[in-house]
Amino acid sequence: MPMKSLKTADVKNKTVIARVDLDTPLGKDSSGNIIVRDDYRLQRILPTIQWLASHKAKTVVIGHLRRPKGWDKDKSLLPVAQTMADLLKLKFIVIDEKVERLPHYDIPHVFFFAEDFRAEKSKRLLKDLNPGDIAVLENIRFYPEEEKDSEEFARELASLGEIYVNDSFATVYHANQVSIMRLATLLPHYAGFELEKETKILSQVLATPERPYLMMIGGVKLSEKLAAMSGILNHCDSVIVGGGIATLFYLAQGYEVGKSLAEKSKIVEAKDILRNYKSKIHLPVDVVVARSPEEEKSIRVTKPDEVSPEEMILDIGPETIKKYSEIIREAKTVLWSGPMGLFENKHFAHGTKALGRLFASRSQGLSFGIAGGGDTLAAIKMLGVGEDIDHLSTGGSSMLQYLSGIKLPGIEVLKD
Ligand code: ADP
Ligand code: MG
Secondary structure, eight states: OOOOBGGGOOOTTOEEEEEOOOOOOEEEOTTSOEEESOOHHHHHHHHHHHHHHHTTOEEEEEOOOSOOSSSOGGGOSHHHHHHHHHHHTOEEEEEOTTOOSOOOOSSOEEEEEOSOTTSHHHHHHHHTOOTTOEEEESOGGGSGGGGGTOHHHHHHHHTTOSEEEEOOGGGTTOSSOTTTTHHHHHSOEEEOHHHHHHHHHHHHHHHSOOSSEEEEEOSSOHHHHHHHHHHHTTTOSEEEEOHHHHHHHHHHTTOOOTTOOOOGGGHHHHHHHHHHHGGGEEOOSSEEEESSTTOGGGOEEEOGGGOOTTOEEEEEOHHHHHHHHHHHHHOSEEEEESOSSOTTSGGGOHHHHHHHHHHHHHTTTTSEEEEOSHHHHHHHHHHTOGGGSSEEOSOHHHHHHHHHTOOOHHHHTTOO
């Protein structure tokens, strides 16, 4: 059974609990206040939130920020809720210990509940929302129960509303989180528009990709990337490898990688992948190395098996860029996950820039381009080519698992 679309739900005058993705990059303004640095994830949930508001639902928004241990003011959703109100062009009111009742206006508001939603006062005020109002709860991970699959906590949350909608693609791979799983089973449940869009696009790539289907993989989250790579290798035609993951494959081949970032515990897995899929995998033929990222004078290009013990691999080299560019030009579907080098440093950004630009320029026509992952999206933003790419996924890990053919628990739970 497919997920039920929110479009089919009757939400008028009902309280709808919306689990969305609020885990946005933060920064500080000139006075030191925490602010949202990049609102792309918020932009993507606006259609669902606006639809709920315009269909006269009372919306209770649940989201998380980072990995807090308990109630941690630095990881408060306050600045995120404020930005959401700005994007929605609605008035924003913080409900804290000083507020005893909701101010009643004729126009909808965004309220931020700074205190525990389980307190009597919070429950009373949440019941008092007007149709069209939006109440954002504090970081759901402030509650340890959220990640412990607590039945009781799920019931507390469910008691706040009558309908559940999930629009948080980035978190649907988590099997034990109450607001993704158990809460969905307690209420009539629907998929939000962003979740629907992600699964529609990715299911097409999984089932019927236009071939050749190429994966471009880099970055440093090695266990996640390796797992994804072996899953996706069953579906794609070839993989070009860069970043820390290329270093790992050199180690697996017995090369000396000096002081490069590397994880020896993953060598066996990397060897298995190389053995099983050798013909599909391309490794860099040259690399940019330095004694450290700061020692500019030590930067040189070398063969991957000629890295000295004092050096570290920090980018793919010019011959590799040329070779990979030819492979990208032949592909009809390109999936990009992970930068090719330490791109935050301009000396080691050439691989990511050159291939990122080519990837973007071939998208929307010559090939179908999909990218995901926090740092990959940051690199795309730096290049200013986001608009050119067919699909920017809001969930790096969810995207990789989905395209590996793995069933994601938070999606499955919405299907029955
Ligand atoms: P994503 O967030 O896109 O999934 P990762 O988190 O796995 O990607 O990795 C991104 C990080 O990898 C970036 O900060 C980048 O600087 C770093 N990186 C890539 N290649 C190298 C390298 N050769 N050495 C050190 N860091 C690297
Ligand atoms: Mg990352």
